[in-house]
Each structure stands twice: as structure tokens, then as C-alpha cells.
Amino acid sequence: MKLLIVEDNADLLDNIVTYLEREGYICETAEDYDTAFHKIMSFTYDVVLIDLMLPGGDGLQVLREQKSVNPETGTIIISAKNSLDDKVTGLELGADDYLTKPFQLAELHARIKAVNRRNNLGGSEIVRVQEIAIHTKAREVKVDGKVVDLTPKEYDLMLYFASNKNHVLSKQTIAEHLWGDYADQLDNLDFVYQHIKNLRKKLVNAGANDYIESVYSIGYKLNTSKKVS
Amino acid sequence: MKLITKFILIYLMVSAVVLGIGGVISYYVIKDEIDKEMKWEFLERIDRATYLLEQGKRFRHHRTVDGDENLTIQKLDYFAEPRVEVSDTLIWDERLEQEELNVRVSAYRTIGDSSYYISTYGNMIESDDIREAVVQILLWILGLQVIGAVGIGFLVSGPLFKPFRNTLDRIRNFKLNEKEYLPAEKTNVKEFADLNQFVEEMTQKAVRDYKNLKEFAENASHEIQTPLAIAKGNLELLAETDLSEEQYRHVIKLEKTVKKLSRLSESLALLTKIENHEFDNDQEVNLSELVKEGIDAFREFIELNQLEVETDIQDGVIINMHPVLADIFWTNLFQNAIRHNIDQGKIKVELTEEKLRISNTGEELDSPPDELFQRFRKGNPNSESIGLGLAIIKRIADQNDLSVSYEHKNAWHHIEITLKGVKRG
The missing domain is CATH 3.40.50.2300 (Response regulator)
Incomplete structure (x- = not known):
């Protein structure tokens, strides 16, 4: 590009x-x-x-x-x-x-x-992270062809991770992405952890690998080079 | 005391003193003049008596010449040098039953070979009468002066002082942040023209300085964002490198600091903008909708903080405000209630035509509640908040003639905004 x-x-x-x-x-x-x-x-x-x-x-x-x-x-x-x-x-x-x-x-x-x-791309793109496919038009995430039931925030989070593969994203960054200006004002970033925990759980349950890893429990990273178990 | 009242009082006081002194002088001058006249009159009588004596007329001891009852003619048995004596003498007045001051003129005359003593006395006007007359005249003058002074007072405080009062009114209504200076009004009184000229120059300078300051404040807060963006970008690039946990924690702390700085300058820019009246075109805002939507927007945060929100919102409460300001106003209020809450705390929102009341559970305050609305005042100095939220609320409220009050009672914090008398659409 x-x-x-x-x-x-x-x-x-x-x-x-x-x-x-x-x-x-x-x-x-x-x-x-x-x-x-x-x-x-x-x-x-x-x-x-x-x-x-x-x-x-x-x-x-x-x-x-x-x-x-x-x-x-x-x-x-x-x-x-x-x-x-x-x-x-x-x-x-x-x-x-x-x-x-x-x-x-x-x-x-x-x-x-x-x-x-x-x-x-006319709004339609399939962003792939190994076996995970993000269909941007339908706002859906599929693992091996099966739709994973995500909340809108979890979908945004997944797309954000996929857009910044292998980059370290701090909780602050993630909060700002998900909540925009509202995130500025709130001190406690625990809800970021909550959302990520849920997303990881849903992906793993759908049969995907757990690519999202915690970086010193302060930030997160979508690590595509993680060994497939 | 009004300047003119003071001026009149001084004028009257001086007049009274001058009139008092003038009265005493007038009294003596008049009395002196009368005495002089009488002396001439008496001398003439004496001369007439002398003439009659020289003509060979003989008088008894007391004799009336031309109706003068007080004339005394006495033949002396010794020789006396001819001379005239004028003296004051007290004579018993039968009619007034008191001793009256009279003028006595006595003359020694030589007629033929014998000496005569010729004397007469009298008074034309009693000295009391003179005093009374003088006092009366003076009182009249004083009265006329009072009338004159009050008249001048009306004239001066009316049309004459009008330009001055106009200028005063204009200065009173002068608002620095309206960016309008006060042009000098035409007047033909030099002092007032000078004053107006001075006011024009002063307000022009004040407005210019204020504008510069505001522009500086706004530009500074914008200019600071680019370096902050650079700092932020570099921190992100740094975070991508292979960092130890400790190093990464430092990076995150720095990121937070940069974020805080940016928020701080954004909030200051917002305050400046509000003060600069950049949000002045009011529109109708449905406060009921705004509040409801605002609470919905925070639903997630409310749940994450395990807060309980109770609402009592009357529908269709409309106020006139800039929509952006209304949004910032409500968001700040509600965020404040969330941020300063306790775990599993409560928030109550009450909206009627009269007031908007938002209450939240929270910790005790360390500082006096009134100070909370000042900039950079925080209940808890260690909190992440930048301490401008309530200052912004207050500023927006002031700008829109809303009154904000804060109350802390039984572990509840209440902020109440009076909507009564607010301009409605």
C-alpha cells in the first residue's frame, strides 16, 4: 500500500x-x-x-x-x-x-x-490471522469457517489486534481504541483485561490458538509466530 | 455621599462663615455710620444753640431748642477752652425700661466773655434693632444661597454630569471577554473628554492584552500536542524493542504521563475556549435525552465499576445551550460521579424542570467543598484525574447563568444545578 x-x-x-x-x-x-x-x-x-x-x-x-x-x-x-x-x-x-x-x-x-x-476494497476484506478470519463487511470472526459469537467490543478488539499484529499494545492504547474519549477519564483499566480475557476464551473455545499474549501483564500482543500447539 | 452634595455642603459651610463675619462687619459699619450721622446732627443743634446764645438769647438750665428735649445749656463760672467731646453713654429708657446706649455730644463754647457747656444725646436706632436687621438680611441671603446651591446641584447632577455618569455606566458594564473596547463619547467638557479618552485607551489595551493572552493560551495548548505526539510515537517504537519488564513498565508510565499532559492541555484549551465565548450560539438542547443517552454511553463503565444507577428523569426538559457545551457539561458531571465513587457504590440522577441533581456515594472530602470548583483542586491528590472537571462544569454553568451547588451529607456527594430561570427555547 x-x-x-x-x-x-x-x-x-x-x-x-x-x-x-x-x-x-x-x-x-x-x-x-x-x-x-x-x-x-x-x-x-x-x-x-x-x-x-x-x-x-x-x-x-x-x-x-x-x-x-x-x-x-x-x-x-x-x-x-x-x-x-x-x-x-x-x-x-x-x-x-x-x-x-x-x-x-x-x-x-x-x-x-x-x-x-x-x-x-469496498469495505469488504477478510483479514486473516492464521486460522482466524475476520470478515470486515459482516463484522464477523470465523475460526475454521465457524462464526465465533463476539460482542461488538470484542470484534473491535480482535480487528485491532489483527491490524497491529506482533505489536505490543498497552492497556491504555486498547482502552482508547475501544472507548475513545471516554477512556481518557477513567482511571481503572481493568475492563480492558476483562474484554481480552473473554475474547481469548471465546477464540480458544472455537478451536483457535491463543495468539494473544500478555506482555508483563501491562500490555498485550497478537503473536502470530507463536508455536501452534 | 455624592460629590455634588459634598460640594454644596462645603459651599454652604463657607457661606455661613463668610456671612457670619460679614454680619459682624455690617453691624459695626452700620452702627458707625449712624453714630457719625447723629454726631453731625447733634453738632448742628449745638451750633444752633450757640448762635441763639450769641444773639443774646438766654436759656434756662434745660431748654428745648427745635424740639430737642435732651439739650443741656449751662453757663460755666470758669473759663473753658472751646472743644467738642463725643462719647457713648447709657441712658435709662422709660419706654423700654432698660438702659440704652446713646451718643452724647458735648461742646464747650465761649460766647462773649463767658463759657458755656452745651450737650445733647440720643439714639436714632436701638443697637438691638441693627443686630436684628443684619441677622435678618443675612438669613435671607443664606436662604437664597441654599436654594441656589440645591438648584445648581440638580443641574450638575442632571445634565451637566450626564456624560460622566454615562461613562461610569459603560465602565460598569464593560466585560473584558467580550472583546469590545469602549470608544470615547463626544462631550464638550474637557475633563470628561479626557476621562473618556483615557477609558477608551485603557479598555483598548486591556482587550488587546486579554486577547493576546487568550490566543497564547489556546495556541500553547495546541502547540504542545505535536511534541506530545512525537513523545508518544517514540515510546510506542521503544515498546516494540526487546524490553525487560522493568523497562516496559517505565515506558507505560511515560505513556500515561504523556496522555495526562495532553488531556491537561486539552482541558485548558477547552476552558479558554469557553471563556473566549467560542460556544455562544445557543440552541435548544433536550436535556432529558442528553442525560439518558449519557448514562447509556457509560453503561459499560458503570457495570465494570459495579455501580448502581437510579434515575428519576422528567421527559422533555429543554434548555438553551451550545450542544457541544451541554454534552461536555453532562459528561463531566457524570464522569465525576463515577470516578469519585466507591466500589459497589450508587449514583442517583434526578432531573426536573427546576433542577438537575446528581448524587453519588463516595469518600470523605479533605478540602472545603467550595474549593472543589477551582482549577486543579482534587479531593484526592493522588488520583489520576487532572482536577479540571469541576472547574469546567462551573465555567459552563457560569456562562449559561446556571447555579451549581455542592453538598456532602451522610457519605453522599450531591451536585445540584438550578435550571429555574434558565433561558428556554
Whole structure:
């Protein structure tokens, strides 16, 4: 998958590129409005990440141009402003998602996958983790062809793990993914543990291997290289 | 005391003193003038008597010349230098039955070869009468001055001081966060024009400084998010490397700190935005729906915390508020009730047209309840909360003329928002 990352902060850009390249993405970057404009005009991308505040221009303008040149390309706005107006304007202009700084790279990655799925794969994709298959259109998880009965939160959790295979995800990250802003305010992260415990139990009961492992009981990791027992 | 009252009082006080002194002077001047006139009159009489004597007329000891009963003519048996003496003398007044001060003029005259003593006395006006007249005149003057002063007072406090009072009213109604300075109003009184000019410049500067400060606060809280994003990203990349448990725990702690910092600056930005009136266009908000949906959104957290929620929500309670603010308001209130609850605690939500009351079980407070609404006040200093939740609630309430009260009774915390008198659609 080919990405364009429009972000003026070199350090943040470096972070994003490092993380995404490890996932096998081809990342191109633009640090200002003009570069972004030229790249959008010259090349086609699957997903474009746009920072709203750019030297030499407005990120929303980049978004407008992207949409006019190539409406199929997925677009995600990254902004330091958690302002409703910007969010609404961005989404009205056709941005597919809006992410507020500071974000988790794992979260960004999950969103990129979701946006790509929606825009380029017509929303239907089967994400496979060994014997586990996630059918994104039906929002179902199947193990060896059999549907596993998951709650919506457990499904989200499974997809999140699958999107970030072999990455360590802290409870905090998971909570933010599942509950968004609500998670900010709550001190106790035990409910993350509860959900993961249930998900693992259901998967194992359905005959799958237990790929989700605890990392020092602080974080979790979907370890696909785990030996099949 | 009003300036004009004070001014009039001082004016009247000075007038009274001046009039008092003036009265004494007038009394003496008038008396002196009368005495002088009488002296001339008496001298003339004496001259007339002298003339008659020179013509060879002879008088008895007491003799009336031209109706002057007090005239005394006495032939002296010794030689006296001709001279005139003027003196004051007390004479018994039959009519008033008291001694009256009279003027006596006595003259020694030489007629032929003998000396005569000719004397007369009298008074034209009694000194009491002069005093009375003077006092009466002064009282009249004083009375007229009082009337004049009060009249001026009305004039001054009315039309003359109008520009001043206008300016005062405008300063009183001046609100810094409305970002409107007070332009100088035209007036032809120099002092007031100066004042208005000064007020204009001062408010302009205040508004500018305030705006800069607010912009700085808002920008700072936005600008801080990018470095935080970098920190967060690097921590995530660090977590991907092969870390020991101890190292990983440090990373997680740092992640939490970064998250907290970001929340802190977001909340501060929100407070600034509310203070900057960025949420001013009110719309009708169905509070009943908002509360119900809000509780549903937290259903999972309520269950995980094993809390029991009791609701008594009246349908169709509509208030006028910015929808985003209403949402933040309710979310903060309810989160507060969940966060500061105890295990297997309870939450009660009561909503009527008059009030919204949210009660929760919880631990004792260490700090006085009023302080809770201040920024960075926390019941428990070690909690993960950033201590801005209640400050945001208070700020939103203030902005929308809602009154918030807090009460702690029998291990229950109650927060009540009075909706009475709130603007409705």
C-alpha cells in the first residue's frame, strides 16, 4: 500500500514513517504545502495523511485538491486541534477520518487499514490471522469457517489486534481504541483485561490458538509466530 | 455621599462663615455710620444753640431748642477752652425700661466773655434693632444661597454630569471577554473628554492584552500536542524493542504521563475556549435525552465499576445551550460521579424542570467543598484525574447563568444545578 504523509514536523514524520514502513507500507512524505500539492498532482496514493497546519498553506486545501484529483484515495486528517469545527469541515470536505494529536501509532495504523478497506476494497476484506478470519463487511470472526459469537467490543478488539499484529499494545492504547474519549477519564483499566480475557476464551473455545499474549501483564500482543500447539 | 452634595455642603459651610463675619462687619459699619450721622446732627443743634446764645438769647438750665428735649445749656463760672467731646453713654429708657446706649455730644463754647457747656444725646436706632436687621438680611441671603446651591446641584447632577455618569455606566458594564473596547463619547467638557479618552485607551489595551493572552493560551495548548505526539510515537517504537519488564513498565508510565499532559492541555484549551465565548450560539438542547443517552454511553463503565444507577428523569426538559457545551457539561458531571465513587457504590440522577441533581456515594472530602470548583483542586491528590472537571462544569454553568451547588451529607456527594430561570427555547 502506498501512503503520502503530509506533516511539517520532521520528528513526528519520522515516527510515523518508521512505524508504517515496518508494516510494509511504501511511505512518501511532504513537509509543506507545495510539496504535498505536487505529489498529489503527480502520483496516486491509497491513503493520504494530512496535518491541518502546514507551512505555506492550509491542510484543508490539500484535502480539497486530493478529493478533486482522486476521490478514491483515502484521507485521514491529523490535527493538534481537537476542535469540532475543524473536524466537521474536514469530514464535510470528504476526509475519511480525523485523528487528534497526540495519537497512538497503532491507532493510526488501524485507521489507515479501515480507511483503505472502505475506499479501495469496498469495505469488504477478510483479514486473516492464521486460522482466524475476520470478515470486515459482516463484522464477523470465523475460526475454521465457524462464526465465533463476539460482542461488538470484542470484534473491535480482535480487528485491532489483527491490524497491529506482533505489536505490543498497552492497556491504555486498547482502552482508547475501544472507548475513545471516554477512556481518557477513567482511571481503572481493568475492563480492558476483562474484554481480552473473554475474547481469548471465546477464540480458544472455537478451536483457535491463543495468539494473544500478555506482555508483563501491562500490555498485550497478537503473536502470530507463536508455536501452534 | 455624592460629590455634588459634598460640594454644596462645603459651599454652604463657607457661606455661613463668610456671612457670619460679614454680619459682624455690617453691624459695626452700620452702627458707625449712624453714630457719625447723629454726631453731625447733634453738632448742628449745638451750633444752633450757640448762635441763639450769641444773639443774646438766654436759656434756662434745660431748654428745648427745635424740639430737642435732651439739650443741656449751662453757663460755666470758669473759663473753658472751646472743644467738642463725643462719647457713648447709657441712658435709662422709660419706654423700654432698660438702659440704652446713646451718643452724647458735648461742646464747650465761649460766647462773649463767658463759657458755656452745651450737650445733647440720643439714639436714632436701638443697637438691638441693627443686630436684628443684619441677622435678618443675612438669613435671607443664606436662604437664597441654599436654594441656589440645591438648584445648581440638580443641574450638575442632571445634565451637566450626564456624560460622566454615562461613562461610569459603560465602565460598569464593560466585560473584558467580550472583546469590545469602549470608544470615547463626544462631550464638550474637557475633563470628561479626557476621562473618556483615557477609558477608551485603557479598555483598548486591556482587550488587546486579554486577547493576546487568550490566543497564547489556546495556541500553547495546541502547540504542545505535536511534541506530545512525537513523545508518544517514540515510546510506542521503544515498546516494540526487546524490553525487560522493568523497562516496559517505565515506558507505560511515560505513556500515561504523556496522555495526562495532553488531556491537561486539552482541558485548558477547552476552558479558554469557553471563556473566549467560542460556544455562544445557543440552541435548544433536550436535556432529558442528553442525560439518558449519557448514562447509556457509560453503561459499560458503570457495570465494570459495579455501580448502581437510579434515575428519576422528567421527559422533555429543554434548555438553551451550545450542544457541544451541554454534552461536555453532562459528561463531566457524570464522569465525576463515577470516578469519585466507591466500589459497589450508587449514583442517583434526578432531573426536573427546576433542577438537575446528581448524587453519588463516595469518600470523605479533605478540602472545603467550595474549593472543589477551582482549577486543579482534587479531593484526592493522588488520583489520576487532572482536577479540571469541576472547574469546567462551573465555567459552563457560569456562562449559561446556571447555579451549581455542592453538598456532602451522610457519605453522599450531591451536585445540584438550578435550571429555574434558565433561558428556554
